Amino acid sequence: MTQNADFSAKRLMPGYAKVIMLLQSMVILFFSFWVLQEYTYNFYFQAYVNDMVQTNGSLIAVLVFVSSLGLALGLFKVLKSTHKQIGALANQPRAPTMSPIASSPRPAIDLHPMVAALKADMAHQGTIEPIPPIEIKDTPPPPRFQAQPDPQQVKTQVGTPSTVITGTMPVLKRVNPDQAQGQNSQR
Numbered sequence: 509m510t511q512n513a514d515f516s517a518k519r520l521m522p523g524y525a526k527v528i529m530l531l532q533s534m535v536i537l538f539f540s541f542w543v544l545q546e547y548t549y550n551f552y553f554q555a556y557v558n559d560m561v562q563t564n565g566s567l568i569a570v571l572v573f574v575s576s577l578g579l580a581l582g583l584f585k586v587l588k589s590t591h592k593q594i595g596a597l598a599n600q601p602r603a604p605t606m607s608p609i610a611s612s613p614r615p616a617i618d619l620h621p622m623v624a625a626l627k628a629d630m631a632h633q634g635t636i637e638p639i640p641p642i643e644i645k646d647t648p649p650p651p652r653f654q655a656q657p658d659p660q661q662v663k664t665q666v667g668t669p670s671t672v673i674t675g676t677m678p679v680l681k682r683v684n685p686d687q688a689q690g691q692n693s694q695r
């Protein structure tokens with residue numbers, strides 16, 4: 509039994525998807541008519557649209573063109589790669605299947621190309637040898653380099669910052685060593 513790779517929209521698209529697309533088209537047309545009527549009869553909406561188009565018209569046109577072109581090219585690329593993958597799966601040779609000898613032959617059923625491709629892929633996976641386990645060898649970590657001490661003295665502040673709670677958020681308050689000694693002597 510051979511499967512041909514017939515990927516016409518008539519065979520691939522279920523009936524409920526066509527109904528949903530028709531309903532979406534009607535909703536889009538209704539909203540387009542509504543916006544056109546609003547533009548025709550609403551002076552404030554006219555002023556808003558005219559002002560928007562005058563100030564940002566060229567930017568809007570460029571953005572719409574670039575995004576439409578990018579979306580179309582991306583969808584075309586996905587469609588083309590999907591057709592290649594499905595075609596390759598549908599044209600794979602079938603692996604022999606084991607069936608009982610006493611079984612009666614069943615009539616050949618014309619399967620959908622994607623179902624046939626999935627069945628062929630599943631039959632092919634049964635004949636593939638399992639992947640051997642991967643051995644992971646422990647490698648010692650690279651040696652760490654110690655920084656050479658700087659001959660110049662580094663000045664550090666003596667004293668620890670204290671936390672002051674203002675409202676519900678704690679805030680760190682920097683304490684200078686002179687202030688810390690003055691506070692300690694007052695206590």
